[in-house]
Amino acid sequence: MGNSDHTTDFGFRTVTRAEKPGLVRGVFSSVASRYDVMNDAMSFGIHRLWKDAMIDWLAPKPGQELLDIAGGTGDVAIRFLSRAESTRATVLDLTESMLEIGRQRARNLSLDDRIAWVNGDATRLPFDSNRFDACTMAFGIRNIDAREDALRESYRVLRFGGRLLVLEFGQVPVPMLRKIYDHYSFRAIPWLGSMIANDRASYQYLVESIRRFPDQASFAEMLRNCGFERVAFRNLTMGVVAIHSGWKI
Helix, strand or coil, rough: CCCCCEEEEECCCEEEEHHHHHHHHHHHHHHHHHHHHHHHHHHHHHHHHHHHHHHHCCCCCCCEEEEEEECCCCCCHHHHHHCCCCCEEEECCCHHHHEEEEEHHHHCCCCCCCEEEEEECCCCCCCCCCCEEEEECCCCCHHHHHHHHHHEEEEEEEEEEEEEEEECCCCCCCHHHHHHHHHHHHHHHHHHHHHCCCCHHHHHHHHHHHHHHHHHHHHHHHHCCCCCCCEEEEEEEHEEEEEEEECCC
């Protein structure tokens, strides 16, 4: 969270609010080509189960339209489309190189006509109000400085009766498990980033950004403050990640 009106966190560093979006874009531009491989390596493939669990809770219905914010290479959007007929998805991301990989994936799966790819800012969504049936964010909100702005924009573009689901890293509540998790995160993940993506610094930032993110109860309260109702969360893998849910009603 921010340190003053003009500075904010970038991992454990303090930077100006104006420069953070460019730094985040630089991280994901650097790792885009190896992003999906690194997700498998860092989580031992469990990120796939986490994303499946989010879509299970969302329970897509035929004809619905999804906005996947910070949707990167399309993991969540592709899962959404596979669950119900006549669905459509829009993937918005700050980093064009991530979107380009997603476009190629969609072409390979013959999904070109069901997914739109938009290079844009989560805090200033380029869409009309009350448009989407659902919004999702998977591992994106912690990289956004003005999180409340992003959540309010998600609320704005949802139809009444629409739902936001956010999948994000959480705070592990058991001290001994947290110690083991911290050891793995700070030792293994940057090393994997160096070996697989040739980019230790970006993955050091990603680990630090997790520690800067609010705990599950605090983020749930943020959702309520941004207008969402029936807010709830589910911990997965002993609280390593959590799925947060909120409705526009």
